Amino acid sequence: xxxxxxxxxxxxxxxxxxxxxxxxxxxxxxxxxxxxxxxxxxxxxxxxxxxxxxxxxxxxxxxxxxxxxxxxxxxxxxxxxxxxxxxxxxxxxxxxxxxxxxxxxxxxxxxxx
Amino acid sequence: xxxxxxxxxxxxxxxxxxxxxxxxxxxxxxxxxxxxxxxxxxxxxxxxxxxxxxxxxxxxxxxxxxxxxxxxxxxxxxxxxxxxxxxxxxxxxxxxxxxxxxxxxxxxxxxxxx
Numbered sequence: 001x002x003x004x005x006x007x008x009x010x011x012x013x014x015x016x017x018x019x020x021x022x023x024x025x026x027x028x029x030x031x032x033x034x035x036x037x038x039x040x041x042x043x044x045x046x047x048x049x050x051x052x053x054x055x056x057x058x059x060x061x062x063x064x065x066x067x068x069x070x071x072x073x074x075x076x077x078x079x080x081x082x083x084x085x086x087x088x089x090x091x092x093x094x095x096x097x098x099x100x101x102x103x104x105x106x107x108x109x110x111x112x113x
Numbered sequence: 114x115x116x117x118x119x120x121x122x123x124x125x126x127x128x129x130x131x132x133x134x135x136x137x138x139x140x141x142x143x144x145x146x147x148x149x150x151x152x153x154x155x156x157x158x159x160x161x162x163x164x165x166x167x168x169x170x171x172x173x174x175x176x177x178x179x180x181x182x183x184x185x186x187x188x189x190x191x192x193x194x195x196x197x198x199x200x201x202x203x204x205x206x207x208x209x210x211x212x213x214x215x216x217x218x219x220x221x222x223x224x225x226x227x
Contacts, residue, residue, distance in 0.1 A: 043203055043218035105155035
């Protein structure tokens with residue numbers, strides 16, 4: 001079993017829909033959780049960062065972490081065609097460069113106008 | 114992406130040829146990483162460095178070597194390229210702040226080995 005599991009999709013939704021993206025993980029030591037967005041032929045860029053359990057909101061994006069279930073989610077409200085991209089979850093044990101980020105495989109999202 | 118520059122952006126190699134990918138950062142970050150990204154496989158760590166003069170193996174290090182002679186540069190070498198090394202390579206740097214943390218990625222190098 002990979003440390004981080006993520007449904008690769010593809011996921012296609014109409015404009016304005018609420019999108020839910022999820023990852024599960026097996027390493028209970030993970031404490032730092034991130035979501036990256038990657039447009040086609042570009043490098044990943046950080047969307048959301050969460051430490052330990054709880055929710056974090058930034059505009060139309062909400063990140064949730066449930067450490068008891070080893071499950072993290074990213075919600076996108078009022079989705080736009082510009083949200084069409086691959087979304088990668090990433091996590092690590094410590095806030096230290098010695099424990100590199102472990103990535104999920106990414107979910108490809110298409111928002112249809 | 115600001116601050117992390119990868120060279121070259123595209124390259125086609127013949128099997129057995131060698132090449133070096135350069136990652137340069139201007140953010141004074143201690144930590145640097147090389148990932149490869151393949152369809153259906155996500156980002157997999159090749160090698161990483163926690164400071165000038167240090168390197169460590171990641172998940173898929175075979176067939177690659179790295180060097181970090183200067184803090185701002187992290188080189189990835191392929192001594193004898195194989196078709197299995199056809200991939201998109203991403204360099205990343207790591208910034209540990211007081212309240213936040215983020216890995217910054219370069220734009221990627223598309224390598225094809227024929």
